[in-house]
Amino acid sequence: MKEKVDSLLTKQLSNWPLAKANYEALASVCVKELQVGGIAYKVQFNPARITSSGAKTDAQSIQARKCFLCASNRPTEQEAIVYKERYEVLVNPYPIFPKHLTIPDIAHTPQRIEGRIRDMLTLAQALPDYTIFYNGPKCGASAPDHMHFQAGSRGFMPIENDWKERKGEKVTRQGDARLWRMDDAPRNTLIIESNSLDDAERLFNIIYQTLPTSSAGEEPMMNLLAMYEEGKWILFLLLRRKHRPSCYTAEGNERLLCSPASVDLGGVLILPIAEDFEKITDEMAENIVSEVCLSAEEVSQICKRLQEPKVEVGILSGKEIKFSLNGNFISPKGKIIGEQTASYEEGKIRWNGLFYEELLFIPATEDAIFELKEVVIGIHFHWERKENQRFQGALKLIVEGEKITAVNIVGVEDYLTSVISSEMSATASPELLKAHAVISRSWLLAQINKNKALKEEHACYSTCHQTEEELIRWYDREDHTLYDVCADDHCQRYQGITRASTQAVREAIEATRGKVLMHNDSICDARFSKCCGGAFEEFAYCWEEKHLPYLSKQRDSKTDTSLPDLTNEAEAEKWIRSKPTAFCNTTDKQILGQVLNNYDQETTDFYRWEVSYTQSELANLIHRRSGIDFGEIVDLQPLARGTSGRIWKLKIVGTKRTMIIGKELEIRRTLSESHLYSSAFVVDKLGASTERIPQGYRIVGAGWGHGVGLCQIGAAVMGEQGYTYDTILLHYYPGADIEKIYS
Secondary structure (H helix, E strand, O other), rough: OHHHHHHHHHHHHHOOOOHHHHHHHHHHHHEEEEOOOOEEEEEOOOOOHHHOOOOOHHHHHHOOOOOOOHHHOOOOOOOOOOEEEOOEEEEEOOOOOOEEEEEEEOOOOOOOOOOOOHEEEEEEEHHOOOEEHHHHHOOOOOOOOOOOEEEEEEEOOOOHHHHHHEEEEEEEEEEEEEEEEEEOOOOEEEEEEOHHHHHHHHHHHHHHOOOOOOOOOOOOOOEEEEEEEEEEEEEEEEEOOOOHHHHOOHHHHOOOOOOOOOHHHHOOOOOOHHHHHHHHHHHHHHHHHHHEEEEEHHHHHHHHHHOOOEEEEEEEEOOEEEEEEEEEEOOOEEEEEEEEEEEEEOEEEEOEEEEEEEEEEOOOOOOOOOEEEEEEOOOOOOOEEEEEEEEEEEEEEEEOOOEEOOOOOEEEHHHHHHHHHHHHHOOOHHHHHHHHHHHHHHHHHHHHHHHHHHHOOOOOOOOOOOOOOOOOOOOOOHHHHOOEEEEEOOOOOOOOOOOOOHHHHHHHHHHHOOEEEEEOOEEOOEEEEEEEOEEEHHHHHHOOOOOOOOOOOOOOOOOOOOOOOOHHHHHHHHOOOOOOOOOOOOOOOOHHHHHHHOHHOOOOOOEEEEEEEHHHHHHHHEEEEHOOOOOOEEEEEEEEEHHHOOOOEEEEEEEOOEEEOHHHHHHHHHHHOOOOOOOOOOEEOOOOOOOOOEEEEEEEOEOOOOOOEHHHHHHHHHHOOOOOOHHHHHHHHHEEEEOOOOO
């Protein structure tokens, strides 16, 4: 490619008089140096650029003229090299650089960078002696109606030479791509540096989604510079708020014809009028750059959003996914909107007549949302139902088994807004909301880190021990290998923006932004449940055999901290059949209403409860739920309990089969059509036949859920009693610390 371009340039300068004259004139252009915010800028007096600097770019003017980048309208002397059957490489006849190229799309299509950043980066690799640059449609592009890049001699702009010295803080990373913020106010440049083309493209797309736009459907205002050196791409993002400075249309001595584009912001201000060249000062140049570029505070806010981790949430699976895109989304077919259907066919996703391994729909504007049809919520619970749900962020469709799964890619803080509103009433007390924001954030980031570690180590993580006599199984989040978490109670209940949040929820999340629970320099696996039943359970009795000091046994009380040994059967029975003092021992409807949504309140007993079965009901239930025919149920024998009295080993004795099952959720799943409220229970046999087989069973239980970590009802009571969120957290996670890990 380089040789072809060099040959084209040589040929054009010999047989195209206009180009030859303007390139020769470069040798005599006047240049002076200014200081712009302490940074050296060049100012070039270049009369040949009057056409570009003074170009009218309003819609009416563009419509009235012929496009000078279309092949049919170009000078007969202007020749082209075709690049990748999509672009043409032309010699720019009005140069700024010793070597100056224009690279338009072959088709007449609007100037937009979305979906083209890869083209820009591969051009930089193909032309390593050049810097490739892009002017947004309202950021200096003299042909906003025709997509094009430009290229100029490497090293011509000061920013290319001093960026390493001015490379400031690292903002974020995506794989091998890193984003830096330059110390170069008033320009406030961001830089992507990457050895990976895929990661550089991915990081740019993330940034693109984060940038502000002046109105729906418009491209964020920016100029881009790309270069390739020593196997690495460097991409400068010059972010803007304004097309032209006020001096461009000012009257009298205040007027200065300067229309900043990529080269100007790269450190070479182009002035086509001699008088302007003579009068421009350091202060005037700094005012121009400050006026058109985003401020340091605005760029800081963008960096803040970029530092926020993203989470991939699996929402819905099926042979067919129906969804609608409300607002502009970028897809493999360009911009798309409206009702859509994707179906699973022979290991692929069929959409609009084509097949894909994966589909990604990226919102082009902040107000774009998508809706998924017939999402199942409350899976396996008594209130299970379907509803249409709406989401912000990106939609990814993947193949999972012989189905399609819809995945929402969203920022952690937006995810938390939904989780807090979905897990409990958005009217909960401020301290409870803040406490829940911290634990939900902690749990999520801990799971993401755990999954990453397992993938990097190629670890085989077993959740099941099974023999002929025993089945010990627990349910955790490692079964989500293609996304981070699911949207139901198996992980954290997440329903996008389907249910309205409140200002209180948003304030709680903002007040705790980036804060997590930490222990020994690791983010805490901050589990939580609805009601502990008066005592905390330890992690190892519900999941893998691992001791987490901050998830340890304790009574849910500040006044009476004594706790009997509930691993002892007699003590456990006494505890469960009584109602000891605890924060979560409440029937206050106002407090319960803070934690429980309407469908949760369909259950009325939390702290202590009873369930009764006839013999045939229980035998049939266990058969259906376990897949094992035990015959008639002779006995349910607790063999091992945890520190909250929850059974983690239960022997089921039947007339045909005897088996030990565990851990707590396996027991709950086996003894209920959905989930038994908890495994902290004792069993009463009801009546007996002549063969001493009980005619029925009564199960008397305590609490709702696994009981590990924060007890939502107990925390709600603490919030109402005036405890602050940090006190609430350190009550339920003893020994942990609260730290801020991102801004």
